Amino acid sequence: xxxxxxKIRRSACVVKGGRRFSFNALVxxxxxxxKVSFGYAKANEVxxxxxxxxxxxxxxxRRSKRVQLKGKTIPHRVIGRYGASRVILVPAGPGTGVKxxxxxxxxxxxxxxxNILSKTHGSTNPINxxxxxxxxxxxxxxxxxxxxxxxxxx
Numbered sequence: 001x002x003x004x005x006x007k008i009r010r011s012a013c014v015v016k017g018g019r020r021f022s023f024n025a026l027v028x029x030x031x032x033x034x035k036v037s038f039g040y041a042k043a044n045e046v047x048x049x050x051x052x053x054x055x056x057x058x059x060x061x062r063r064s065k066r067v068q069l070k071g072k073t074i075p076h077r078v079i080g081r082y083g084a085s086r087v088i089l090v091p092a093g094p095g096t097g098v099k100x101x102x103x104x105x106x107x108x109x110x111x112x113x114x115n116i117l118s119k120t121h122g123s124t125n126p127i128n129x130x131x132x133x134x135x136x137x138x139x140x141x142x143x144x145x146x147x148x149x150x151x152x153x154x
Contacts, residue, residue, distance in 0.1 A: 003027050003028065004109065021041065023046050026038065032110065035064060039054055083123060
């Protein structure tokens with residue numbers, strides 16, 4: 001399992017003596033073979049928040065289904081949606097690399113995708129971008145899978 005830290009945010013709670021800070025961590029966890037998920041956790045310090053997020057991400061990875069890959073890219077163009085975020089994922093030829101912004105890049109790398117183009121529209125909130133990217137990857141289907149679902153011979 002590999003994990004990528006996407007975002008750390010500090011939140012403040014105003015109390016009688018001043019402000020009390022806590023930290024949120026967003027981590028993407030994957031096996032570089034098609035399984036990918038995320039973890040989101042809070043703690044009073046940064047390292048425990050990251051550890052809790054990684055633990056949650058690994059638990060979610062066991063429950064998630066494997067993404068359909070075609071070599072080192074994806075089989076077809078897809079649009080992932082979550083909230084106001086839209087992520088367009090387009091397959092790319094060998095040697096292209098992962099052309100993606102923060103949040104999207106970590107999910108694609110954790111899934112083991114090496115050649116892909118992406119574009120985000122709408123909200124650029126990192127949590128929503130991660131969820132939209134995972135939604136797009138879950139929509140992928142291979143030619144054989146589509147033929148089987150339609151009951152058609154290739």
